[in-house]
Amino acid sequence: MNAHELALTANSIRQDVIKALVEAKSGHSAGPLGLADVVTALYFEIADIDPKYPWKETRDRIVLSCGHYCPVLYSALAHRGYFPVSELLTLRKLNSRLQGHPHLRCVPGVENTGGPLGQGVSLALGMALALKLKGNPAYVFCLSSDGEQQEGEVWEAYNMAAKYKVDNLTYIVDYNHIQIDGPIEEVMPLEPLVDKYRAFNLNVMETDGNNMAEVVKTLRKAKEHKGTPTMIVAHTTPGKGVSFMEKDYRWHGKPPNVEEAARALQELEAAREKI
Amino acid sequence: MYHLHPQLFLKPEMKPTRDGFGKGLLDLGSTNKDVVVLTADVSDSVRVAEFGKQFPDRYFQCGVSEQNMMAAACGFAQEGKIPFLSSYATFSPGRSWDQLRVSGCYSNVPVKVAGAHAGISVGPDGATHQALEDIASIRVLPNITVVVPCDVEETRKATVAIAALPGPVYMRFAREKTPIITIAKTPFKIGRAEVVQSGRNVTIVACGSLLYEALVAARALARRHISAEVINCHTIKPLDVVTLLKSFKKTRAVVTVEEHQITGGLGGAISELAGQKFPVPIERVGMRDMFGESGEADELLIKYRMKAPDVVRAAQNVLKRKK
Numbered sequence: 001m002n003a004h005e006l007a008l009t010a011n012s013i014r015q016d017v018i019k020a021l022v023e024a025k026s027g028h029s030a031g032p033l034g035l036a037d038v039v040t041a042l043y044f045e046i047a048d049i050d051p052k053y054p055w056k057e058t059r060d061r062i063v064l065s066c067g068h069y070c071p072v073l074y075s076a077l078a079h080r081g082y083f084p085v086s087e088l089l090t091l092r093k094l095n096s097r098l099q100g101h102p103h104l105r106c107v108p109g110v111e112n113t114g115g116p117l118g119q120g121v122s123l124a125l126g127m128a129l130a131l132k133l134k135g136n137p138a139y140v141f142c143l144s145s146d147g148e149q150q151e152g153e154v155w156e157a158y159n160m161a162a163k164y165k166v167d168n169l170t171y172i173v174d175y176n177h178i179q180i181d182g183p184i185e186e187v188m189p190l191e192p193l194v195d196k197y198r199a200f201n202l203n204v205m206e207t208d209g210n211n212m213a214e215v216v217k218t219l220r221k222a223k224e225h226k227g228t229p230t231m232i233v234a235h236t237t238p239g240k241g242v243s244f245m246e247k248d249y250r251w252h253g254k255p256p257n258v259e260e261a262a263r264a265l266q267e268l269e270a271a272r273e274k275i
Numbered sequence: 276m277y278h279l280h281p282q283l284f285l286k287p288e289m290k291p292t293r294d295g296f297g298k299g300l301l302d303l304g305s306t307n308k309d310v311v312v313l314t315a316d317v318s319d320s321v322r323v324a325e326f327g328k329q330f331p332d333r334y335f336q337c338g339v340s341e342q343n344m345m346a347a348a349c350g351f352a353q354e355g356k357i358p359f360l361s362s363y364a365t366f367s368p369g370r371s372w373d374q375l376r377v378s379g380c381y382s383n384v385p386v387k388v389a390g391a392h393a394g395i396s397v398g399p400d401g402a403t404h405q406a407l408e409d410i411a412s413i414r415v416l417p418n419i420t421v422v423v424p425c426d427v428e429e430t431r432k433a434t435v436a437i438a439a440l441p442g443p444v445y446m447r448f449a450r451e452k453t454p455i456i457t458i459a460k461t462p463f464k465i466g467r468a469e470v471v472q473s474g475r476n477v478t479i480v481a482c483g484s485l486l487y488e489a490l491v492a493a494r495a496l497a498r499r500h501i502s503a504e505v506i507n508c509h510t511i512k513p514l515d516v517v518t519l520l521k522s523f524k525k526t527r528a529v530v531t532v533e534e535h536q537i538t539g540g541l542g543g544a545i546s547e548l549a550g551q552k553f554p555v556p557i558e559r560v561g562m563r564d565m566f567g568e569s570g571e572a573d574e575l576l577i578k579y580r581m582k583a584p585d586v587v588r589a590a591q592n593v594l595k596r597k598k
Contacts, residue, residue: 103381103382104353104381104382104383104384111353112353112378112382113377113378113381113382115377116373116374116377118342118346119346119349119373119374119377119378120346121346122342122343122344122345122346122347122349122350122374122378123346123347123349123350123353123378124350125343125347125350126346126347126348126349126350126351126352126353126354126358127350127351127353127354128350129335129347129350129351130311130350130351130353130354130355130356131354133311133332133333133356134354134355152342153340153342153343153346153374156337156338156340156342156343157340157343157346157347159338159340159343160335160337160338160340160343160347163338164335
């Protein structure tokens with residue numbers, strides 16, 4: 001897909017995130033909307049995956065360590081053809097496959113159980129090491145959130161990823177500067193984040209996570225890099241595409257109500273015209 | 276027929292259970308290419324260093340990072356590998372319980388967690404290093420199997436056996452040399468409790484190296500005309516309900532013996548079973564809701580009342596309550 005098509009797809013994915021969340025009456029809004037462009041680039045352009053053979057041995061693995069972002073994961077998988085888009089409306093409901101935080105293989109394409117922060121960062125490392133051991137050319141992408149970087153476990157994982165020169169692995173951190181209790185800078189500052197990653201001997205790149213052309217270019221470059229694990233710091237706008245959600249930490253952990261959802265969908269539809 | 280080591284009641288041969296883990300891993304290393312080993316800076320004391328020498332490409336030194344080690348091991352497991360990860364039980368699963376719960380048990384992947392230096396017999400290192408709560412904290416997790424082998428030989432067998440199980444496993448073993456109770460042809464099957472010796476008056480259910488104390492106690496009881504049935508309950512989850520209930524119905528009095536808190540571990544599991552299926556008086560030998568301290572292994576086992584005379588006393592007490 002070209003950047004234009006990808007941006008349109010990201011818009012559709014965002015609209016279904018809103019629809020799923022309003023129906024679920026709980027869940028996270030801002031992060032999933034902000035990361036939708038990166039997720040779209042991965043599932044529709046960068047990762048070597050095929051929904052017809054969701055567990056093909058050589059598929060690229062996409063690990064969602066920040067499990068609370070799952071509305072955007074589910075929406076992307078549905079749009080990519082892994083399961084019906086209509087099923088998104090069962091998010092967080094009894095007997096649904098779409099759990100409030102993802103469960104390994106709950107639907108085709110879900111590569112990990114996620115929720116307790118930090119675990120996916122280590123899990124992806126173990127997967128990447130195992131793939132190398134098997135001589136499997138698959139690549140591992142791991143999405144994590146900025147608040148997640150406050151977990152000590154992630155730094156343990158970066159240490160080990162660098163030690164073993166795990167170069168079939170790219171971490172993408174969604175640097176949107178909000179967490180549940182407030183702005184990152186107030187709750188627990190991360191700066192100088194990029195310097196910290198460099199100090200951990202990672203191949204560090206930065207990107208505007210809401211500029212589709214730039215996201216695709218950065219991800220492509222990351223996948224080609226050899227010798228060290230890559231860390232992409234994706235600067236994103238939380239709540240991207242919905243004016244009243246953007247950059248407001250209060251939208252980290254709540255869904256829109258019916259009126260808010262209608263406004264959000266209206267705004268996204270209007271934005272779609274301009275893509 | 277339950278084969279006991281011929282010298283058991285003369286002068287028992289002594290070896291640490293952790294040696295059996297190391298030996299089992301070497302057996303697996305050469306027979307199963309999918310087995311990988313992870314450790315967290317305690318490779319020699321948990322007996323995985325030799326695996327690292329013989330199979331360097333399948334050996335991952337994680338440094339002091341138990342949480343990362345656990346979740347990374349689960350990543351290996353998701354990719355079809357059979358990861359064994361080992362540290363002291365107080366640190367892993369002690370510090371990596373959440374990773375085991377979510378990425379191991381909820382995902383239901385074949386991660387094999389080996390907790391070394393378990394029990395009070397760790398000795399001089401003191402209470403911080405004496406895992407006495409691990410069986411309790413792991414046993415409550417869905418999908419996992421919990422194994423506590425009784426000696427070096429059984430630990431070797433258990434190590435090989437758990438590699439073949441499709442789900443997560445926790446196995447604990449100890450630091451100090453303990454009597455070799457079993458031999459190569461002694462039966463061992465995950466999930467099956469073994470009646471080591473048959474008896475009529477009281478059932479003694481033991482796990483880990485304290486099975487030896489239970490057997491010594493049974494001989495002492497025999498001299499007092501009390502016939503004790505001794506069961507090696509090496510698998511604490513899933514419990515062998517059939518074997519245990521059959522024995523409880525026969526003797527109607529039970530003593531549990533373990534190097535663990537008397538709540539939540541083997542004693543807890545047996546009490547739950549009996550309480551629901553066949554209520555009988557139970558006495559539990561183990562740590563009584565307290566922390567340990569520094570000292571030699573045997574000094575500690577004596578002070579905290581986990582030796583054969585304590586098992587004898589527990590049996591006598593339970594017999595007083597028997598109906």
